[in-house]
Amino acid sequence: MDTKVSALPSQADQKLQQEFNQWAAAGRGDEMEDHHSDITEQTLALMDIQPADRILDLGCGTGWASRRMARVAAAGEVVGLDVADEMLRRAERSSTAFKNIRYVWGSAEKIPAGDSYFSKVLSVESFYYYADQGKALDELRRVMAPGAQLFILINLYKDNHYSLRWMTELKVPVQALSEAEYKALLEKHGFRNVQARRIPDRSPTPETYSGKWFKNAEELKDFKRIGALLLIGETSR
Template structure:
C-alpha cells in the first residue's frame, strides 16, 4: 500500500494525472474547458511575438491555441506548456510536432523551471486549485513574468460555486478552496497589480438528460455552467525580478 503522507503533493499530482493521461482524459478535457478558455483567450489580447506560459497545460490543446495566436511572420512568439505530469507532457509533445514555437516542460508550478522576467502572458486552465502551495506558485509566477506581464488563471472550483465543492470529497488528491474575494486578497498580498475577477459562463449547450456523477440532473449542470468559472487576472508591476538566490537590498 502506498503511504500518501510520505510523498510530496507534486508527486501525488504526478501519479494521479499520469493515470488521467493514460485513460485519455487529457485530450477529453478540451471539450469541457474549450468554451471558458476561448472567452479567456479573447480577453488575453495575444499578439505575435509574445512569450506565453500555459501553466498546468495537460495534453496541450490550449498551448496549441496560444502558439497559433502568437505566431507571426516577423516575430514568431513562443509558448511553453508546463505540467507536473510527465505522461501529460509526453502526449502534449506527440500532439504538437507541427509547431515550431511551442515547447513542453515537466515541472511544478511551485518551482517553475524557467528564467526570471520572461513571460508576457500566462494562462492556466483548471489547474491552480491543485497546487498544495498556491502562495509559492504565485511567487514563482511573479519571478518568471516579464515586468507588466499579465496572468489569466481560470478555475471552476471556488467557494462561490457550491456545485464545484462536491469535487473536494470525491477527487483522490487534495484541493485548495478559496472564494473570489480570498483570491483577490491573496493576489494583492503577493504584490500583483490591477487584480480583477471575472465570471466566465460555459456557453456550450446542455443536454436534456444528465447521466454523469457530479450533478443530480441537467438543471443543476445548467446552473453550474451559468454561474461560470472564476477568471483571475493580474499584472506584475513594472519591475525586474532578481535571479533566484539573490536578494534586493
C-alpha cells in the same frame, strides 16, 4: 525531458504527478479540451495575444490551449508546463507541427524558467491543485516580465457551490477559496490591477444528464450559468 520523481519539490507534487499520469493514460487529458473549451476561448479573447508574446501555459495537460495560443503567437513562444509527464508526452505527440511550443516538466511551485521571461501566463483548471498557491504565485511573479499579465481560470471555488462536491471525490487534495480570498491572495503576492470575472460556460447542455456530479441537467445548467472564476493580475512595470 527529465522526469525523475526526486526532482519535484514536494510529496504533494509527486502525488499530483501520479494522479494526473493516470488521468492521461485513461484518456482524460484529451477529454478536457471539450469540457474547458468554451470558458478558455472567452479567456483567450481577453488575453489579446500578440504575435511576439512569450506565453506560459501552467498545468497545460495535453497542450490543446498551448496549440491555440501558439497559432496566434506565431513569432513568439508558448511553454507548456505540467507536473504529469504522461500529459506532456501526449502534448508533444500532438504538437509536432509547431516550432514555437516547448513542453517542460516541473511544478508550478518551482518553475523551470529564468526571471522576467514571459509576457503572458494562462492557467486553465489547474491552480486549485497546488498545495502552496502562494509559492506558485511568487514563482509566477519571478518568471513574468514587468507589466506581464496573468490569467487563472478555475471552475472549483467557494462561490460556485456545485464545484465543492468534487472535493470529496477527487483523489488529491484541492484548495477552495472564494473570489474575494483569491483576489486578496494575488494582491498579497505582489500582483497589481487584480480583477475577478465570472465566465459562464455557454456550451450546449444535453437534455438528460447521466454523470455523477449533478442530480440532473438543470443542476448542470445552473453550474454553467454561475460559471468559472477568472483571476487577472499584472506584474509591476
